[in-house]
Amino acid sequence: MSTDLLVSRPPGRHRRARPELGAALAAVAVLLFFSVVADSFLRASSIGTVLYAASTIGIMAVPVSLLMIGGEFDLSAGVLVTTAALTSSMVSYQLTAVTWVGVLVSLLVTLAVSGFNGWMLGRTRLPSFIVTLGTFLMLTGANLGLTKLVSGTVTTKPIGDMQGFDSCRWLFASELTVGGMTLKATVWWWLGLVVVGSWVLLRTRYGNWVFAVGGDAAAARAVGVPVGRTKIGLYLGVGFCAWVLGQHLLFSFDTVQSGEGVGNELIYIVAAVIGGCLITGGYGSVVGGALGALIFGMVSKGIVYAQWNPDWFKFFLGAMLLLAALLNSWVKQRAERGR
Amino acid sequence: MSVRRFRPVLLPLAALLLVTATLSGCSSTGGRRAEQARSRAATAGGAVDTPRWTVAMVTHAGAGDAFWDTVRKGAEQAAAKDNITFLYSNDAQTQNQVQLIQAAIDQRVDGLLVSLAKGEALTDVLAKAKAAGIPLISINSGQEFSARFGALTHIGQDESTAGKAAGTELGRRGRKSVLCVIHEQGNIGQEQRCGGAKGAFGGTLQTLYVDGVNLPDARAAIAAKLQADPAVDTVLTLSAPLAATGLQAVQDARRPVELDTFDLGTQVVTGLQAGTVGFAVDQQPYLQGYQGVDLLWLYRYNLDVLGGGGPVLTGPQILTKDDAAALAAYVARGTR
Secondary structure, X not given: OXXXXXXXXXXXXXXXXXXXXXXXXXXXXXXXXXXXXXXXXXXXXXXXXXXXXXXXXXXXXXXXXXHHHOOOOOOOHHHHHHHHHHHHHHHHHHHOOOHHHHHHHXXXXXXXXXXXXXXXXXXXXXXXXXXXXXXXXXXXXXXXXXXXXXXXXXXXXXXXXXXXXXXHHHHHHOEEEEOOEEEEHHHHHHHHHHHHHHHHHHHOHHHHHHHHHHHOHHHHHHOOOOHHHHHHHHHHHHHHHHHHHHHHHHHHHOOOEOOOOOOHHHHHHHHHHHOOOOOOOOOOOHHHHHHHHXXXXXXXHHHHHOOOOHHHHHHHHHHHHHHHHHHXXXXXXXXXXXX | OOHHHHHXXXXXXXXXXXXXXXXXXXXXXXXXXXXXXXXXXXXXXXXXXXXXXXXXXXXXXXXXXXXXXXXXXXXXXXXXXXXXXXXEEEOOOHHHXXXXXXXXXXXXXXXXXXXXXXXXXXXXXHHHHHHOOOOEEEEEOOHHHHOOOOOOOEEEOOHHHHHHHHHHHHHHOOOOEEEEEEOOOOOHHHHHHHHHXXXXXXXXXXXXXXXXXXXXXXXXXXXXXXXXXXXXXXXXEOOHHHHHHHHHHHXXXXXXXXXXXXXXXXXXXXXXXXXXXXXXXXXXXXXXXXXXXXXXXXXXXXXXXXXXXXXXXXXXXXXXXXXXXXXXXXXXXXXX
16 A cells, blocks of 8 residues: 555646636626625625625535535535534533533534434445435434424523623624624634635645545545545534534524524535535535635625515526536636646 | 428517417406506505615515515505615525624615514624614514514514414304414414414314425325314414415315414405305504504604504404405405
8 A cells, every 4th residue: 555645646636727716706706796786795894794694604615615525415514503503502501501511512413413424424335415315304303303302492592691601602703893894703713614624635645535535436445545534534524614603603693493504505515516616526625615605605695785676586696606607617617728 | 391491480470479469469457457557556646755765674584475575565665655765685594684684784774674583693683783873673573572672663463462362263253172283383473373372262272283385285184183083173274375275174174164364365365255264363464564664764754653662563353254355355466
């Protein structure tokens, strides 16, 4: 087994264009478009709102992009965020514990669920679509069922007056106002996660394993890449980020609605795809996923600032995303032909 | 001979046919034209001399909800009358509704109407609206949070009171055993409606949970329950779409069961007229939108506040066969 070979980049990646190039251009185009169409889009406070919207998608787009590069999906990512928030809230409240206890238990639970996804995948060799669809449905039911069982209603009890809430809130949900622009803690988490995710993908041996596993799992296994463990690692990344976002929701809103999060998993996947991650795996970047989230945030809030009829909201959103994706693939083709 | 050769001819021919058909086939009664004439008549006249203000309404509604469409219609008509630009946005997820409220604040609107179904979760963002000096009125749900968030007033229906009104009416009509159909498991407002009805009603009241977004399944579930429990003589549904589904289920069960419901809809009114629906408990969604915008206008114009610190109730209003004929036209135009 020669692991030295795997430390260097796979040869194929040098020839291709940077995966995030198209997304970067699309992001600029969307920014210019809404700057012209919507008067209030470029106000400091609006930029803060757009960045916040982008960050709540972007935090999850980081691990979902990595997972997609590794050739897998996670359909449970959306409700796992709600699970993380619910667990943290209910553990703290029911045990009357310092909120940090709930936060840590929640981390263990989300890592266990996502680890289960990865382990199940490696064990059964079933498609990740099936495995995570199963956990998605189970979590959706468990979120509602357990919350009603424990709290008596579908909403958790407020924990704002409990010890540790303020420090947790500072870490996950504080905000900083710079010249009229309010930056929420999620924006810093997002940036941090993008940097770490990018570094892992491009500068570590594990990152090369991710590319190898997503490109051709059988070939990767043949040259000694631990395919199963690599994928479990990717799923644990999803769990960790779902935990971060879940804690943000809890500590900024104080209570959690148990039925939420359904459908968000597709938005994370959309962000990764717009960002240039190949849906079949083996190609993509974390920065691309982040740009995808930014585009999604700008479009979804830009439509509101432009005061377009909300009945058509989803239509506009879909059309803008399709245009962004088209621009993205066009740029990529041009760049590849040019080399 | 290929189709290709005919192509230059086909297109103008089709266009010609279409135009002739449209021109010669005009109906002189009903249809879209009559509707447009009605709506022009409804919005004409009565302008105020206040400057153009902007009011935003942000609700927890899902997309394409008939109830909220009526609320919007009321708000839009009040806005047209009061020279107000009306902005509407909605999202069922808490964090998205919060972001939409923030977007309204960013746009520096002159007034804000918010439904408070998510309660506590809106604390921070509504504090920001207050700090920005935007007057707030809460509508529809979340009466108990309204004053705490500094709203001028709350416009809506108290769900327990509405439930009690339904229970009293059920008792008055001599019903013995009622099946209360909850179509959103865990919706507090729905639990309060059934709970209120149970408290005020003398007979037995059981609740049945059905899936409100899967109407065929809900129909089968209600019918199965009616067949399994012969004592049940009344079905009480909590929304207009579920009332229509409940009517089908009663037919499926093939025995005389009365259907009563909350909220109005075309099928509910036809049911009232035909006698298949006993009564409807209405909360007047049109009024929630109309009054919301109008009260914000009054506040900006004259610092007027309605309700005296308490909620302004738009319901419950018990509607029976006697009211149905008059209501039919209003339901058809989408304002009841």
